[in-house]
Amino acid sequence: MTPTPTPTLTPKIETYASREALMTGLADLLADQLSALTRTGRARIAVPGGTTPGPMLTRLGAAPLAWDRVAVTLTDERWVPTSSDRSNQKLLAGTLFAGAAAAAEFVPLYGGPREPDDALGGIAASLASLCLPLDIAVLGMGADMHTASLFPGGVGLAAALAADAPPVAAIRAAGADEPRITLTAPTLAGARERHVLIAGPDKRAALDRALEVTDPAEAPIRVALDGATVHYAD
Numbered sequence: 001m002t003p004t005p006t007p008t009l010t011p012k013i014e015t016y017a018s019r020e021a022l023m024t025g026l027a028d029l030l031a032d033q034l035s036a037l038t039r040t041g042r043a044r045i046a047v048p049g050g051t052t053p054g055p056m057l058t059r060l061g062a063a064p065l066a067w068d069r070v071a072v073t074l075t076d077e078r079w080v081p082t083s084s085d086r087s088n089q090k091l092l093a094g095t096l097f098a099g100a101a102a103a104a105e106f107v108p109l110y111g112g113p114r115e116p117d118d119a120l121g122g123i124a125a126s127l128a129s130l131c132l133p134l135d136i137a138v139l140g141m142g143a144d145m146h147t148a149s150l151f152p153g154g155v156g157l158a159a160a161l162a163a164d165a166p167p168v169a170a171i172r173a174a175g176a177d178e179p180r181i182t183l184t185a186p187t188l189a190g191a192r193e194r195h196v197l198i199a200g201p202d203k204r205a206a207l208d209r210a211l212e213v214t215d216p217a218e219a220p221i222r223v224a225l226d227g228a229t230v231h232y233a234d
């Protein structure tokens with residue numbers, strides 16, 4: 001397995017005056033990009049879960065665009081029932097899909113109650129037919145430099161970082177409370193547009209660290225940074 005090479009990276013960094021401006025600014029930018037895509041065809045977007053993107057997803061989901069031409073998936077999912085507060089799918093239900101975006105086609109990454117490894121093939125096939133290649137990937141990042149569920153030190157990380165990795169992989173990591181399923185490095189890097197959403201000085205420091213190291217296994221966010229725009233507020 002050959003790791004995805006990550007050269008010197010120089011993402012564009014957009015700094016916003018406040019978190020509110022960050023959420024609004026990124027949501028409006030994504031709505032513009034999706035609108036442009038749906039004017040001539042279909043659009044495919046992956047969005048993050050976790051604690052940060054809720055307000056951005058709510059505003060994006062209310063945008064008046066042709067959502068029936070948009071396929072949405074997650075960058076990653078926690079392997080928990082969709083009723084769990086840990087579920088990224090549940091987050092989307094209460095934010096993005098609470099608005100006009102309910103008309104979009106959603107491609108879930110959770111396929112329980114099986115083990116994630118047993119569900120990967122079916123999920124990869126759904127993604128390939130409905131959502132890949134991605135037009136837009138919106139990513140979060142943890143202070144440990146993980147993105148999606150590509151956790152440093154995770155079991156399954158090397159396979160998920162490989163240049164020839166399938167679209168999704170299962171990950172188990174000390175930093176994750178439950179097994180995860182994640183879009184892999186080539187799937188994320190293959191998105192035509194990549195936006196990274198981070199808030200707070202801890203994550204800004206983590207981004208700076210990630211730009212200094214060379215090994216994506218140490219700083220998995222690196223797989224998405226080449227040509228990406230990082231959207232940041234304190």
Ligand SMILES: O=C1O[C@H](COP(=O)(O)O)[C@@H](O)[C@H](O)[C@H]1O
Nearest residue numbers: 048049050051052140141142148
């Ligand atoms: O576990 C996850 O973490 C990252 C970062 O989340 P945050 O809570 O620090 O904003 C997120 O992007 C990912 O989708 C999520 O599953």
